[in-house]
Amino acid sequence: MTTSTRAHSFNAAAAQYAENRPSYPPALLDAVEELAGRPLSGARVVDVGAGTGIATALLHARGADVLAVEPGAGMTAEFRRRHPGIPVVRGNGNALPVADARADFLTYAQAWHWTDPARSVPEALRVLRPGGALALWWNTEALDVEWIAEAAGRTGRFLGIDLVAEKQKAARHTDLADPSGRLRFTRREVRWSRRVPIDTHLANIGSHSAFLVLPEHRRTAFLDEERAHLLNVFPDGIVEETYDVLLLVAVTLTP
Template structure:
């Protein structure tokens, strides 16, 4: 695909409601792992969730007891966030120039979002806003490709959309998460496996909310989704899909 990263990043704003309704959440074990790797709890911690989107991760951080502020650049996503989480602070901005004070945070989190930053700028910004011993936590829900139907679907998506990695914003390929040209971060890595059962329509709306689909020709995308429904009904004749994910988590502590 030749669409620019900026166009892909902004493509979510037009489908914010679809994104909020159909994208998967994250399991409690993920936040247990974040706390373990950080060496301190989320409860009572000052947290900024960057690229917060519609608030899927922000809501879970808030429920964990964190004092969390969301940072989101996109107008459509921010509007959906405010409808979903009206009591959680939201600031418009991005990870390349964080609208936050120096050394003010215990955690800086990016759920499905670090790869949209310019790490030459976002790494120094992370180190600026985190306190000594603070934690930068990056994570992505990735499809469990050891599950045959997921591997087959991933290959169909790769071929149809002509991309090297299926749904690049899902962080497939850990090198995406570890991109740090400054050499200043030392990441620890964990994987958290989980699954959810959803109707076929929800699954199709989920994958259709990824940028590879959103920036592609609409007719071609709709054709793919119609064909994919046929494949899914063969694999799941009762109409319920079991999506299996591996959350790729990396955490770095400020030196």
């Protein structure tokens, strides 16, 4: 299964993605501002890989002047439906459709790993103003929570993925984000949680690319089994998901 196939899988599930994916806590944007050394309010922000606009809407609500960049037709259409007042253009981080030195912030929520750093790092440096900040973040599962670790084990066995190893790999994103070393990232983790119905939790799982590319009958069978496991832990049908948001921020040099 190619990376491109997985990346494009979101377009057919854009509404499911928008309805069920977790957002991000206010403390995350507080940390972005702290590490960047400037507020988002009034800043020019380019949000790349914007998807359906989950992070873009939060940046806009902070008072930022946001331009969203999204490669997928389906995701862009869902973005426009949900956020008609925020501009969005088609494009990706490897070749940004943005003028030189336009942005105070360049943000990637759950999206930097879809880029090629050999191309996306120079593009970030081109688009950011001197002293501008590149901010990358990912919601990651809090595997120290017992039920989450057990669920991750089941999911990993089903997909043939060692999710604990993947979490450990994510911990090295500081190096992997820019193998060339041109950017110096500061790392922060922000823990938060949300309480959602089991149906929302399962739809969130099903909206990930590793599931979207599977035959529907296999995906459905796994999620039905997972529902039974979760009802043993959450008999009231409300799941408390706990996340550690991994945040990396690099500030470009001023002349």
